[in-house]
Amino acid sequence: MRFLRRSLVGLFLLAVTVGLVTYAGQSFYAALQTRLAQQDRPRPARERVFAANVVTVSPQQIVPVMTAFGEVRSRRTLAVRAKAGGTVIELADSFVEGGQVTAGQRLLQVDPSDAQSALDVARADLDEAEAELRDAGRGLELAEDELNAAQDQASLQSRALTRQQNLRERGVGTDAAVEAAELSEAAAKQAVLSRRQAVASAHTRVDQAQTRLSRTRIALAEAERDLADTALYAAFSGTLGSVSLVQGGLVANNEQVAELIDPADLEASFRVSTAQYARLLDDAGALRRSEVQVTLDVFGTDLIAKGRIIRESAAVGEGQTGRLLFARLEAAKGFRPGDFVTIEVQEAALDNVTLLPASAVDAAGTVLVVGDDDRLELAQVQVLRRQGDDVILRAPDLSGREVVTGRTPLLGAGIKIRPIRPGAAADTPEKPEMVALTPERRAQLIAFVEGNTRMPPDAKERVLAQLAQDEVSAQTVARLESRMGG
DSSP: OHHHHHHHHHHHHHHHHHHHHHHHHHHHHHHHHHHHHHHHSOOOOOOOOEEEEEEEOOOEEEOOEEEEEEEEEESOEEEEEOSSOEEEEEEOTTOSTTOEEOTTOEEEEEOOHHHHHHHHHHHHHHHHHHHHHHHHHHHHHHHHHHHHHHHHHHHHHHHHHHHHHHHHHHTOSOHHHHHHHHHHHHHHHHHHHHHHHHHHHHHHHHHHHHHHHHHHHHHHHHHHHHHHHTEEEOSSSEEEESOOOOTTOEEOTTOEEEEEEOTTSEEEEEEEOHHHHHTTBOTTSOBOOOEEEEEEEETTEEEEEEEEEEEEOSSOOTTOOSEEEEEEEESOTTOOTTOEEEEEEEOOOEEEEEEEEGGGSOTTSEEEEEOGGGBEEEEEOEEEEEETTEEEEEOGGGTTOEEESSOOTTOOTTOBEEEEOTTSOTTSOOOOOEEEOOHHHHHHHHHHHHHOSSSOHHHHHHHHHHHTSSEEEHHHHHHHHHHHTO
16 A cells, blocks of 8 residues: 555656656747747848038138248348458457347457558558659649740740841841841740640659559558458348357458348248149239248247248249249247248138038048938039148038038938037937837837846846836837837
């Protein structure tokens, strides 16, 4: 009896065990089929919406700015050269590298001994020439007096000859007396001729003395200049550079000892391309006096000066391209010749144009325009200028429409976007659309979330908390229903 009871209990336990194993196998098989069915079931495709920055196209008048690079140079640079050779006996305190000098200031003095001696000799020669001229003048006066006396003597001999001839005609005189008178007259005339020759020689001596005096005065002036050239003076106020002389040193004639630069009269030279140069011409083909801004970057502190274009180079130059322009600077404080600067030139104003970021336009000159239902459209524009990170373009057909400011490979014609307009934070999400659920719909969604074994526990709790509210995000509901297949 006991054996039978135990046999029945064992048989019952065996049957229960077999049933449980069978149930477990069926449950595992059903779960596996459900998992496979969920993986093989296609999910409905959803359109992806991208966020993009947009700006409204508003035609306006814009003054393009051309950027170039150039060098600052002084409009007055003088090579300081010694006019006389010798030993430097005096130097100005400011005759050093970077020394400031004023116009007319004496910079150096060369030993003037030789020049002073030459000047003294020239003055002595001048005194001698003046004395010679005075002596020649007195000699001329004496020669003229002798000529006058000889002429008087010749006049007396002529009257005596006439008297002897009258006496001979009356029969009183003799032929011998007439002949003697004629000889005396001829001798007197010969004496006059000799005196006239003496007067001419005296005039010649006077002219030679005057010529010698003129030459002596020229030599004296040259000696005075040579003495004055032993001292060197500043031609204008400025700064000294390339100083290569010390006191006591020897300097040769015409040797460059320094360079005088005027730091207050500066200009900037810069080269532009031929296309850029064409944009700086007026209707008559002449170069406009455009305003420029010169910037010198000094370790983050910019020195800025204003100026205006004043001229251009006469020729392009061998191996060069474009045009070399010159702009005169006004109040260029802190600038020095040789500074490498950035130059911004204002071009002629453009009407009915728009300024956009360069990333808004592709290589083909097209932009993406926001159309109906926030879908993008492709539009052609005319790019006029590129300056920095911006472009100036003309697109009269796009006035008032919104254009995407940043092109990416994900954006193209027909793509729907979420426009982010200026003034709105790009990282602030729009307020989600909320919907009210019916009890049956809410129950289905809750059951699906609770039965989803792939959802993390924290995410499941968050979704269930949202489904428990009166209104649920439409995006959340659409995502859940798409996974349910409803």
